[in-house]
Structures are given as structure tokens and as C-alpha cells.
Amino acid sequence: MRILIAEDEEVCGKLLQRILERYGECVVARNGQLAVEAFQEAFASGKRYDLVFLDIMMPVKNGQQVLNEIRDYEQENGVPLGGATKVIMTTALDDEENVFEAHVSGCCAYLVKPIDKNKVIQEVRALGFSV
Amino acid sequence: MDFQSNATLDSCSDESAELALKYSRVLGHMPQTFGVAIRGLMSDYANGGGLSEGTLFQLRRLIKAPTLLASLYFGSKTFFPHLFRADAQKTPSDLIALYDPFCLAAVLSNIYLYKRCKRVCNKEEWRFIAEPLQRNLEIGVRLGSEYKPVGMGPGLMTSFVFYAFASFLAHDTPGFVDYRRHLKRNELDFDPHYELCHWGCTSVQIASNLLISLGFGVSAATSYFQGTSCDVKSIAAIPGPSQPFALIRRWLSSVHIKVGSGRMPGNEFGSMAAEQRSALLQDISETLENGSKYRWLERTKLDVNSLDMPDLIIPPDMLEDVRDAGMEDAGPEGEPVEAAH
Numbered sequence A: 001m002r003i004l005i006a007e008d009e010e011v012c013g014k015l016l017q018r019i020l021e022r023y024g025e026c027v028v029a030r031n032g033q034l035a036v037e038a039f040q041e042a043f044a045s046g047k048r049y050d051l052v053f054l055d056i057m058m059p060v061k062n063g064q065q066v067l068n069e070i071r072d073y074e075q076e077n078g079v080p081l082g083g084a085t086k087v088i089m090t091t092a093l094d095d096e097e098n099v100f101e102a103h104v105s106g107c108c109a110y111l112v113k114p115i116d117k118n119k120v121i122q123e124v125r126a127l128g129f130s131v
Numbered sequence B: 001m002d003f004q005s006n007a008t009l010d011s012c013s014d015e016s017a018e019l020a021l022k023y024s025r026v027l028g029h030m031p032q033t034f035g036v037a038i039r040g041l042m043s044d045y046a047n048g049g050g051l052s053e054g055t056l057f058q059l060r061r062l063i064k065a066p067t068l069l070a071s072l073y074f075g076s077k078t079f080f081p082h083l084f085r086a087d088a089q090k091t092p093s094d095l096i097a098l099y100d101p102f103c104l105a106a107v108l109s110n111i112y113l114y115k116r117c118k119r120v121c122n123k124e125e126w127r128f129i130a131e132p133l134q135r136n137l138e139i140g141v142r143l144g145s146e147y148k149p150v151g152m153g154p155g156l157m158t159s160f161v162f163y164a165f166a167s168f169l170a171h172d173t174p175g176f177v178d179y180r181r182h183l184k185r186n187e188l189d190f191d192p193h194y195e196l197c198h199w200g201c202t203s204v205q206i207a208s209n210l211l212i213s214l215g216f217g218v219s220a221a222t223s224y225f226q227g228t229s230c231d232v233k234s235i236a237a238i239p240g241p242s243q244p245f246a247l248i249r250r251w252l253s254s255v256h257i258k259v260g261s262g263r264m265p266g267n268e269f270g271s272m273a274a275e276q277r278s279a280l281l282q283d284i285s286e287t288l289e290n291g292s293k294y295r296w297l298e299r300t301k302l303d304v305n306s307l308d309m310p311d312l313i314i315p316p317d318m319l320e321d322v323r324d325a326g327m328e329d330a331g332p333e334g335e336p337v338e339a340a341h
Helices: A010-020 A032-044 A063-076 A096-104 A117-126 B014-025 B032-047 B053-062 B066-079 B092-096 B101-120 B123-146 B152-156 B160-171 B173-185 B192-199 B203-214 B218-229 B232-237 B240-259 B274-290 B316-329
Strands: A002-006 A025-029 A051-055 A086-091 A109-112
Touching: A002 A010, A002 A032, A010 A025, A010 A051, A010 A117, A025 A032, A032 A051, A032 A063, A051 A063, A063 A086, A063 A096, A086 A096, A096 A109, A096 B032, A096 B053, A096 B066, A096 B101, A109 A117, B014 B160, B014 B192, B014 B203, B032 B053, B032 B101, B032 B203, B053 B092, B053 B101, B066 B092, B066 B101, B066 B123, B066 B316, B101 B123, B101 B152, B101 B160, B101 B203, B123 B152, B123 B160, B123 B173, B123 B240, B123 B274, B152 B240, B160 B173, B160 B203, B173 B192, B192 B203, B203 B218, B218 B240, B232 B240, B240 B274
Parallel strands: A002 A025, A002 A051, A051 A086, A086 A109
Antiparallel strands: none
16 A cells, blocks of 8 residues: 655654554655645556645645645546545644535545544545555 | 446446446545544434434534535525525534535535535536536425425435536536537436446445445435436435435426426326425526526635625634635735635
């Protein structure tokens, strides 16, 4: 499994990486623009990410913009909707508009910070990954 | 994902059910928060009482999203116009209280599915779904509300077949274009035989799956399926809970064919007083001609302001969030633009 973690907070990024690295190869992007570039480069080289963790509040491009760009890119490149990369958003508690918008844009789940190992694994399993 | 077309399938086969499930998944994962709220609403509905504390807590969280609140406000104004006056202030919680739990579940599902389908569909083709969807839904609600044994709930669910159309469109744009032309040519609202031949399943099957995945439960989805797919001549033979869906479908067809061509429906609406029937048909004609009055499903967070919602007491923190978002979304001239979908 290939996992992209888009997270500008170093501690959160490292924590997610530590939880997930035993299940697959993890790459961390420190802002939204870098996340879009990493996603597109991996796609173009034939090594698509299976799972993306996307923080909503990020510099340069926020998680919502990144999600829209990922979905548009997939659509332009003929990825069927049912075969799109699974995206889990990470967010602060009082963020209902962003959570709603993220679901409308095609995120699969969201996690409320602080990051909790059991919840992360539970969400990943719920998406059909064997972790 | 493996999709196939098979002209020999029938809508009761396992293979067809499997395809319907795949098409419903084209629209993606249903939001957990919606699922919890809708399951709570359906449980409250089954218990026959008002909203439980747990359901209210979930609903109050959901309508903290300004986009959702905007659609709920304008939807409520569409369905209960007499309750909205500038001098009668309302809170977001008052909007929730206007509906019974089943109808509220249907309203929230419409808001989410409409916006989701708009996001995944080809924009040019989406309008061929969006316009009739909004018209049917509003006429369906008007018809259902007028006849108490049916109620507004089944009217609010007339849109679900259109969300199934959106999954056909998102998966197979040229196929959908042929289909909508076929429907127009033959003056049909949908054609299960055509759908089975081309996609291996029907829009009613997909819509029923959407209901289950949203949290309505198998029993409501089964009633919807039986009622919406039944032959109009067999209404009396289907179980009681399915009949409102069948009646709504029959009335809608009648309205489209007769009012749309300048004729008046006859006895379709049962024993309704002449004055009541006349007011109903007047409203329906206006909706058929002009479309949705408030375009409630198109509303976004940019509509949350005291000018457009003079009678709604908007929480101050929400107004601040919306103002910030409006600045971010402003075009080069400072004019707000519609949020990207």
C-alpha cells in the first residue's frame, strides 16, 4: 500500500507516519501544493497512492482545494469514480462546513484531531484495507 | 470496477442487484455524520414521537455547516411559505422543528446527494437532471402534503431516481445522453426496461441502495422500491407502506402529461374539493412553467446573510465564517463567486 500524508504540523505528520508505515510506504507533504504535486507525479509514474491523509488547514493550498484538484485530475485521467484513491480528511472538531464540503467533493472519511492510533486503523480498515 | 450491460437481466436477479450496488457506489461514501443523524431520525420516526436528544445533538452539529443551513432555510421557505415572514424571527433549530423525522431525513439526504451529484457529473448534462429533479420534488411535496395519507415524505423522495440517473451519467455519459433523449421522445419519466438493457439494473434499484447507505433502513428502502417500481394498475395489491410512493409516481405522471399539455387531471387526486384542486393545480402549473422558486438545493454558504435570510437568527460566529469565506471566494472585482464544486 502507498500512502500520502499531507500535513503541515510536524508532530501530527510524524505521528501518522509512525502509525501507518508498518502497513505501507508513506510519503509526507508539508503543504497543499506539495501534496498535489506528489499525487500527480506518483500517478504519472504509475505508482498511484492507495490512500491519502489530508489535513484541512494547510498553507499554500488547503485540504479542500487539494481534494478538488485530486478528484479533477483523476477524472481528467479517466479514473472511474468507484476506483478513485481513498482520501481521509483530518480536521479540528468545530469544522462542520469543511467536513460537509469535503464529503461533497468525495472524501471517504474524516478524523478529528488529536490523532488517535486506534481510530486511524479503524478508519483505514473501514475503507477495505487489510491493516 | 467491473460494470456490464446485459439485456437478459431482470431487476430481481442477484446479478442485477450487484450491478445496482456498484452504480450506487459511484456516488462515493456517504458521510458518517449524515448516516448517524438519519439513522437517529428514522429511529425517532419508528418510535412515533418527537426528536430524541441524541438526534437533536447530531442535527444541530450538521446545520452548523452554512451551506447546509442555507439549503435547509430556502427548502423550508419553499415547503412552508406561509410560515416565513420578515417579522417572525426563527432560529436554525426552528427550521428543524418544521418537519417530522422522516421528512427531515429526506430533506437532508436531498441536500447532500444533490451537491454530491452536481460535483461528479458532467456539467452540461447535469442540468438535464437538475431541472426536472427540482421540479418533480417540489410538485411531489405539494401533492403529498395536500393528501394527508401520503404526506410530504414520499414527495421528497421522488428525486432519488434522478440521483440514480446521476450515477449512470457519471459512469457512462454517452449512454446517459441516449437515455434522456429516449425518455423525452417517449414522454417517460423513467424506463426500467431500457435501463436494464443498457446498464443491467434500474434507477429504482440504485435509488433504494442509496436510501440504505444513507441510513433509512431496509424497510423504508423496500417500501420505496415496491411503490416506485410497481405498475400503476397494481397499487391496491402492494403493501400499505409502499402505496404512498406508488400514488406519488402516478400523480406526477398524470401532472406532467396533463397539466404540461394544458389539460386538467380528472379523478387522480381522490375526493378533493374543487377549490383545493384548483389551488393545487395553479401551484403545479407555476412550478412546471418557472421551475423551483427558491432553487433551494443550489444554495451555498454565500447565501447565509441577513439580507437573503432576514427572518433567520444566524449565529454570529457563522456569519463571521461566511464573511471570511466570501472574501476568499471573491472574484477579481470583489464580487462573490459560487464556491468551486
